[in-house]
Amino acid sequence: MNQFFKFVLASMIGFALAAVALGALFFFMMLGAAATSKPTVSVSKNSVLHLTLNQPMPEQSNNVEMGMFDFSTEEIPGLQASIDAIRHAKTDDKISGIFIHPDQGVSMGLASSKAFRNALEDFKTSGKWVISYSKYYTQGSYYLASVADEVYVNPMGTIDIHGFSATIPFFKDMLDKLGIKMQVFYAGDFKSATEPYRLNKMSEQNRLQLREFLEPIFMQFLGDIAEDRNLDVHSLRNVIDTLGVRNAEDAVRYGLADSVVYIDAVLADMRTRLGLKDDDKVKMVSLPKYVSSFAKDRGKGKDKIAVVYAEGTIVAGKGERGSIGDDKYVKLLRKIRKDEHVKAVVLRVNSPGGSALASENIWRELQLIREEGKKVVVSMGDYAASGGYYxxxxxxxxxxxxxTLTGSIGVFSMIPNAKTLFEEKLGIHWDSVKTTKNSIGINTVFDLSDDEQKYLEEMTVQVYERFLQRVAEGRGMHRDSVHKIAQGRIWSGEKARELGLVDAIGGLDDAIAAAAQMTGLEKYKTVEYPILPDPITELLEELTGQGDDNAVKAEILKQELGEFYPYFMHIREVMQTKGPQARLPVMVEFN
Structure with missing residues (x-):
């Protein structure tokens, strides 16, 4: 009898747990239905497109790391979707003007900002107005705001333009104190990604290439501002060099702003422009909502041009959202290759590189697409360097x-040796029994043998030579000619065009138009890849063990580390990547 009651009790408990699990699953499914059903956005007449630009702007909409329980129905518009929205607003009779209001700065790279700014310039040709106001302009937000007909600044605010920089942390002394020796192998005199682990300051080669990259793009930045603000470029640079703008009044004095006002005066200005009364509300629509208010014309017909977004670090495996996993992209590109209706592929690259092996696997699938007779056109974003160029x-x-920052055609391998840390700092000693002199394999607790060092050196050089050959074949150049401009050196998009690494200066639309022309397509539609899952689907994958285990940890680290998170991620990716790496060595500070 006791066994009977135990059985009944166990069955009841099991049933209750199953009910709870099913209830939770049903709850999440209902959340998913709510999250994936986009609300209809209606834009009123005489509205203002309100650009706060306070969210990250990926290449592809929503292609950023998201919180595990973020079920927001509002999209994070990608760069192209945002540009499309501004173009749509240009001819939309419901939109009377644009209000740029970047109080929290902007999260865009150099090339993205240039493309977005060009769209704002084009909007102004319609005769519609653009005004800007901020309590504090960063140089990234001011670069966009300088397009405006009127630039307003808060009385307690300022415009912070201080120039461009490339800041690199160096860890050699710290590693020496910890007893960790970084065993480094690299191909290319300018391949400086390993310098933070073997030096305490930049090499002269690295300093040279960074200066030669930063100077012309900074002058372009100044030139764009000077043209819109009717300023002399050299006078503007002098103001910046001396930190001449120290308050709002200085911004007006030097011609960077038009008036020092509070937000109520800006709203009053907009009411006048809109023909409203003093107590009327200014109707504004945010960029995410406006993007959702219309359907972009992607063309018609059975023929397709596949637009594939490749943004983030190139990694082995599936990869996280916002990264380029070779397994995921090889599968995607193979599917596109086998689709008889896809006549061309436009690859939008915004990547600093990563795993050389993963880059090779993606390169191979693109080669097969071309062998299939389909055209491949690349459009580069902020970065297309190292593995991104591969x-x-x-x-x-x-x-x-x-x-665009491109080039960086070089390779490195790096193995940490923590033998001193374990033996002298922690009192931990290692010993082994081997069947061959190298049977332990390359590891972090024993010194590399002469054979192992030679193996890593040769492997790094072999991968570099393969990289050179890939570029030589793809660009129709001789290996030695590529080597001369490679060696890990970075180039701007303009300089890369002069050197033959790039064919033309232009954006994604130019690349799509070129693909259509090369293929002889008159009627076609564009289809974007990869297709991103909605937040609830990702959550269910996490709960069922199908998703990325690092998503929650990444979110916590991002919150805790703040502005230092990108540096942490760079170090983590370098240390976790297996095999030779083709990775950009530096972060360029723009905003």
């Missing part, structure tokens, strides 16, 4: 922005 070089045509 996956680009096979294209029939390459477009870049003038301030």
């Amino acid at each position: 996956i680009s070089c096979e294209a029939d045509t390459i477009f870049a922005q003038p301030n």
Whole structure:
């Protein structure tokens, strides 16, 4: 009898747990239905497009790391979707003007900002107005705001333009104190990604390449502002060099702003422009909502041009959202290759590189697409460097922005040796029994043998030579000619065009138009890849063990580390990547 009651009790408990699990699953499914059903956005007449630009702006909409329980129905518009929205607003009779209101700065790179700014310039040709106001302009937000007909600044605010920089932390002394020796192998005199682990300051080669990259793109930045603000470029640079703008009044004095006002005066200005009364409300629509208010015309017909967004670090495996996993992209590109209706591929690259092996796998699939008779056109964003260039070089045509950071054709391998840390700092000693002199394998607790060092050196050089060959074949150049401009050196998009690494200066639309022309397509539609899952689907994958285990940890680290998170991620990716790496060595500070 006791066994009977135990059985009944266990069954009841099991049933209750199953009910709870099913209830939770049903709850999440209902959340998913709510999250994936986009509300209809209606834009009123005489509205203002309100650009706060306070969210990250990825290349592809929503292609950023998201909180595990973020079920927001509002999209994070990508760069192209945002540009499309501004173009739509240009001819939309419901939109009377644009209000740029970047109180929290902007999260865009150099090339993205240039493309977005060009769209604002084009909007103004319609005769519609653009005004800007901020309590504090960063140089990134001011670059966009300087397009405006009127630039307003808060009485307690300012415009912070201080120039561009490349800041690199160096860890050699810290590692020496910890007893960790970084065993480094690299190909290319300018391949400086390993310098933070073997030096305490920049090499002269690295300092040279960074200066030669930063100077022309900074002058372009100044030139764009000077043209819109009717200023002399050299006078503007002098103001910046001396930190001449120290308050709102200085901004007006030097011609960077038009008036020092509070937000109520800006609203009053907009009411006048809109023909409203003093107590009327200014109707504003945010960029995410406006993007959702219309359907972009993606063309018609059975023929397709596949637009594939490749943004983030190139990694082995599936990869996280906002990264380029070779397994995921090889599968995606293979599917596109086998689709008889896809006549061309436009690869939008915004990547600093990563795993050389993963880059090779993606390169191979692009090669197969070309062998299938389909054209491949690359459009470069902020970065298309190292591994990012590796996956680009096979294209029939390459477009870049003038301030794209590209090149960095070089390779490195790096193995940490923590023997001193364990033995002298922690008192832990290691010993082994081996069947061959190298049977332990390359590891972090024993010194590399002469054979192992030679193996890593040769492997790094072999991968570099393969990289050179890929570029030479893709660009129709001799190996030695590529080597001369490679060696890990970075170039701007404009300089890369002069050197033959890029074919033309232009954006994604130019690349799509070129693909259509090369394929002889008159009627076609564009289809964007990869297709991103909605937040609830990602959550269910997490709960069922199908998703990325690092998503929650990444979110916590991002909150805790703040502005230092990108540096942490760079170090983590370098240390976790297996095999030779083709990775950009530096972060350029723009905003």
